[in-house]
Amino acid sequence: MSIEVLPATVFDDLESILGPNRPDSNVCWCLSYRVSSKMNLALRGLERGSLVSELTAQDPPPGVLAYEGGEVVGWAAVHPRAGTSFARNRKIPHVDDRDVWSVWCIRVRPGHRGKGVSHHLLAGAVEFARSHGAPVIEGYPVDNRGEKVDLTMAYVGTRALFERAGFTKAALTDSVLNGFPRVLMRRELS
Template identity: 65%
Template sequence: MATTPLARTDGLTVHPATHARFDDVRTMVGPKNPTSNVCWCLSHRIPAKENTSLAGQERADHVEALTRKRTKPGVLAYDGDEVVGWAAVAPRADLPFARSTKIPHVDDQAAWSVWCIRVRPGHRGRGISHVLLEGAVAYAVQQGAPVIEGYPVDNQGQKVDLTMAYVGTRAVFEKAGFELASTTEATSAGFPRVIMRRG
């Protein structure tokens, strides 16, 4: 699995979520109970009806199939050989965001979306989300993305509930060179979400 990292800093590297790395995807987004019908980072990747219908192993199988496609479902951060982070990234046109009534389209560019950033417990506070975001941008650019979007909360420095922190914060996106493109009607953890763009 020796590949050139998409991003690298302070011993951390970021790589595409290839099929060879599926066990690491499972570590990052698979539920502790394999029969559980949660997560696998599917709630914003597939239509709500399909997300609700997929149960247990079907959810794992769906994501495994995504890792076999030419365009990978996200990127993984590593500290040495240990997986420590995940960011979901894909063309907005392929996601439910394409039809969102709460998160508007800024323009007609074929934007890619980064909508989930997760860092493993015990590894937070080391800037892993920043290197993940850099890796996600690098991957999208490699795939021809003209512009990359995120939909973080504009929490103005207030604490965000960890269960909802996966959307990211405006400050994290700003540090990665994203700029405010639009407000939205969406909220998360009680905070307004904004569209941040880079490209």
């Protein structure tokens, strides 16, 4: 399997993995941590996709996409923490005042799961942050201790996934997802 991870600058490609079957549906579009709670609740239907389209044209774009043979097979949201709701999140602590980047969503298309795509996505997110001058990157996966995580909640990743990508536990959090505690995992980039 040859996986290529690239910045998410093509809206049609991003839409193919994040967009709804019906354009007017209120799906996440991976905006829940990227915008304020107020804005996230206010955006409806086509407005959500329009905002994501605008984000793909910004520098940096909203994350990275994994491709296999030209087909989008995965997505990872990665952005400076200061531009996300993690900047104000009371359950996820700030370790220090550095210009940290966050990776908070890793999604693999059905039919491509269990093939290592998430590992490529996380590595791609790390390189994307590094290429934009990030001194450190962090994620907030569940510490599931090898237990099965419900697929609808697996988007945050697991502690083991982050450890295999060179991240180390930097702090506990007050956040719980799918019954599992979330931990703050960090990787130095400089």
